[in-house]
Amino acid sequence: MLLTLILAPLAGAALLAAWRGAGDRAAGRFAAWWSLIPIVLVALLGFRGANPGGAMAAWSLDWIPDAGIALTFVVDGTSWLFLLLTSLVTTFVLAISLQKGLTSRSYAALILVMETMLLGVFTARHFIPFFLCWEMTLIPAYLLIRLWGGPNAPRAARRFFIVTLGGGVCMLLGFLALQIGVGTMDFGQLAEMASKGDLTKTLATAFAGTALTGPTLLLFVAIAVLLGLAVKIPIVPFHAWLPDAYAEAPTPITILLTGLLSKMGVYGLLRVFLPIFPETFAVLAPWLAALAVATVLLGALAALAQKDLKRILAYSSVNHLGYCVLAAAAVVASQGDRESASSAISGAFLQAFNHGIIASAMFFGIAILESRSGGRRGLDDFGGLRARVPVLCGLMGLAIFASLGLPGLSGFIGEFLVFNGTFGLLPWAAAVSVLGLLFTAVFLLRLIRKVFHGPLGEGLSTWPDLSTAERWLFAPVIALIVIPGLWPQVLLRFLNADTLRLLDFLKP
């Protein structure tokens, strides 16, 4: 079942590749319908529930037994949430691409390939399959930005590719060092060793010839892995590739980038980095906390200075994922305060999931603005839209308020849990980061004021409000913003058991 789930989108892509006579719309429609298969499979997994060990499904193959390399994929509650996000957002992206008339055979196929790789990243339990899928997402992403993007897309795509690839190389080097020193790259085994404090000792014996001590070695490895994750999330100052890539990519692809690709980084940080490197936490804690606060604040402040709607939302993404990093930093700094740590971890996962949904809704709104205005998306290009297209403004407004953390909508719960956890562990970081919540409100409300409010801008008086198709596309996303906001347990029930299991690895 798991293998079917992971490979289903790839099979769709293969079918598209083989279907030579397909027209653009036919291919897009096929891909959109095909992408429902993973959703159904993920839903089935969700209904089946987890076994006592926490796994919902697992699949493993001893690929290169001599090197201990196995293709291990396991779904537990946390992974499941990310699988759900991936399958939903992919379908959403394919549907709005179809609706925008952007799709073609190769475009749809690339998105499906990317989905398979993402599903792989979110379930892999061994570094090799994890890394393969991690890097393989880059290729479709690069091509999608490069071929369907705006005028500066080639440069933006190239930088995106090079920087994230560079991060990936660092991560690979880190894990290779572990493979050489410890003899395994299996996440579970590494975490097991780390929780007993064996990782440092083993590394020290393996590299006895070098002048470096065990803790220093492990620190280097941890920093290398962290670099790879930091570029992907991104953490300030490794985010320089992001605004251009988000702004130049076609808007549906921007949704993929922010909704899913950035989540790989968060997922890796929380599920791979945290359990394997607790021995380095004491050294890393203050640095990670500082970077997290910088990410939160600089993201929000930089968004204040932007004039392009997509760039504003791009920095807003940096800011929002900063809260996930903040939570991770809090856990890194935790001295066994289990409740705070569990709050931070739950909050970070929720925040990641909800940000994926909320950002999808907001960027979809931008896509509609773009298609109505013939590609303009400056902050000052519009005005008074609420009088002309109230439904669009209402729905986008809902997403915006969810994004600035209005209680009752999904964004709040994640932020509450993150801050609740962080405050117990890093009170100063939490107190300073709260300013980020304030600045978020400032730039998002400014967006509403400039775009939706005020007198009606020139040339906007003929705009039609949302079509039926557009309303139907908005509906599920809005539902996913409102329902978890009112009833967060619907998501948290999948997380709680895993959160506790994760914390068991972090006992100091």
Place this chain on the structure above:
Amino acid sequence: MNPLAVLLTLSSVLFALGLFAVLTRRNTILVLVGIELMLNAANLNFIGFWRYGPPDPQLTGPMFVLFGIAIAAAEAAVGLAIILMVFRHTRSTDLNASNSLHG
């Protein structure tokens, strides 16, 4: 000179003549004739060794010879057929004309 030596000498001469024909003749039919000569030289050896060698009630030598003659006949038939086909294709019986295997 014992009879076996005479026979073996004869067969050697026959074989050498056959080989010479195979290696030097450019006419395909004559090459085939050379092959037949070499075959019969071998048959002569079988008979000679059976007649003057240790007694063999099972008639191994003549048996081989009989098979050899049958094979020679079949071979001549197939060889001539091939030659005919090649001739139709190249309009010549010159062996050097059919050199499509050259490197």
Place this chain on the structure above:
Amino acid sequence: MAEALQPHLPTLLWAIPLLPLLAATAVAFLPDARGRIASKLAIGALGVSCVLALLATACTLTPGVDKPFRLTTSATWFTFGESALKVGVLLDPMSAAMIAMVTFVALWIFIYSTGYMADEKRFGRFFGFLSLFCGAMLMVVLANSLLLLFIAWELVGLASYLLIGFYFEKPSAAAAAQKAFITTRVGDMAFFLGMIWLYRQTGTLLFYDGGNGLLESAALASLAGTTTLGGLTVSAAAALLLLVGAMGKSGQVPLHTWLPDAMEGPTPVSALIHAATMVAAGVFMVARVHPIFANGDGVTTALTATAWIGGITALYAACVAVAQYDFKRILAYSTVSQLGFMMVALGTGGVGAAMFHLIAHAFFKALLFLSAGSVIHGCHGEQDIRKMGGLSKPLRRTFLAYSIGMMALAGFPFLFSGFWSKEAILHSAEIWPGGKGPFALAVAAALLTAFYMTRQALLVFFGKPRRPGVEHPHESPGVILVPLYVLAAGAVLLSLIATPFWPWFEKWIDGEAARFHGGAFGEHGAIGLLILSLALVTVGVGAGWAVYRRVSDDSGAPDPLSGKLGPLWRLLENAMGFDALYQKAIIGPLAMLASLIDAIERGILVPVMAAGETVLKAFGRLTGASDERGLNAGFDGACSGLKRRAAGASGAQTGRIQSYLRTIGLGVAVLLVLYLWL
């Protein structure tokens, strides 16, 4: 009746806020053309809520019981890790008084709005937002959990944002809405931190939870027992953070600047949200968590801060109100000032007095705003009091209602609730052991209140008409006037339940039975305070009468006081320059910081990335070239050499079978020779 209801109370309590919220949700799906249905839906839902609220209030009036009535519920909302977060509703006299007031006042404002907003294009939307507000506000007062309170608190902020920006086509309204949301959010973030701090310290956010709640002794002891920065207890630090939240919502200095701007909203909104209910939410919140504020020995830091901020705000806003010309802005500053009074009461321990002033203020200030709306409606949208005058005749009925509200606010003695509530606050401030500062500030503010209200009344309703363009003011229809009289009746009748002779309300809030107390004036110089109050009103009104009795007929003439006060007047006119200060000190630098960061990104980070890219590219060229010239050249050379030699060797492959045979023969011969001789 009350006994029969008791078992169903928890369900009913949830229904009170949920009904308006459901109505708001339903209205959201109605098209604009169906405005009338929307208003009926909203009024119906609120009406039912109002009945339920009054029934619930009735349940709390159990006389003769010494223990305060308190009904709490709690249920798990969500779980994270091993912890469960619980929320619930709470009915005690305080929340009962609030739900009764909110539903009652809001209901009449809704009815008023059907007349006042009748010509609006987005009539239905307006009622949707109002319903959303009422539901959220009721949730604020009923919450048994600081988290639930915070959630509802933010939702009333959203409703306020939407309603201030109701005329969003006007840039000023859009800007005012944004300013209101962001300024209150400054406070909200402090509230958020304070709430989380309390949660981390005590492990619960429920107010009352059978001994484990935040406001119960175990949690309070833990809060008081831990010291943090600057020697403050956690209790004090968290209380100060919550106070900042309350300051944002209740327009206390220095977070008050949004409230006067909020008058951009339609007048019923100003009456309901920015006078009667939402702005009082801050006061209510402090009253609700008062045990945390008062947690400690004697006069705690948090209480002192509350009292002083309240006093400063009361006086500041009263001063500024003197120098305003916009009918609604005067009332807005007056609201800020009155909220300051409530804070003084809370800071000096008079929770009952604060709550009574809150309720009374809700009635008479809503009344004043609605009257203002009626006047503005009658004057075709004119709001400048310099361009009014002599309206008492054409708008006689409005004037009657207004004057009741005005007298209640100014503190006319005995008959009006405002007199007794202010009296109670002054009493509480006077006997406060923490100093006489807040008392002095409140006294001065009370004096100015009487003064500026007299000024407003005289300028608007008396004298000669100064109304260029408003020749024929018309009286408002019944649907607008009836709510005025209902609220006016409330403003008067409330005075019966909280006099020093029979302080029923305060006792009810404190959970004690009220007794008739004829000798109240004998205690602690209460008679002196009463005389002081009377003197304040007399002096204030007298001074106002003296200055504004005769104003010039010219609507452009300067205010009589402006000449005498000179620069001070201009300072007051500009509300002491807070807006300009914030523009210079916060908004400007923030924008600069943002541009700076953006410039750093574009000027440093991106070039660094580009440089990295260039280095990579150069490296790529280098390796490419070395491949081409070095490795590839060698390999290619080897290949082509091989190819040449191979061409020679393939000459042996003649394709002639005889040559092959010859070679084979030769080979056999060689092998034979080798075999035989070697």
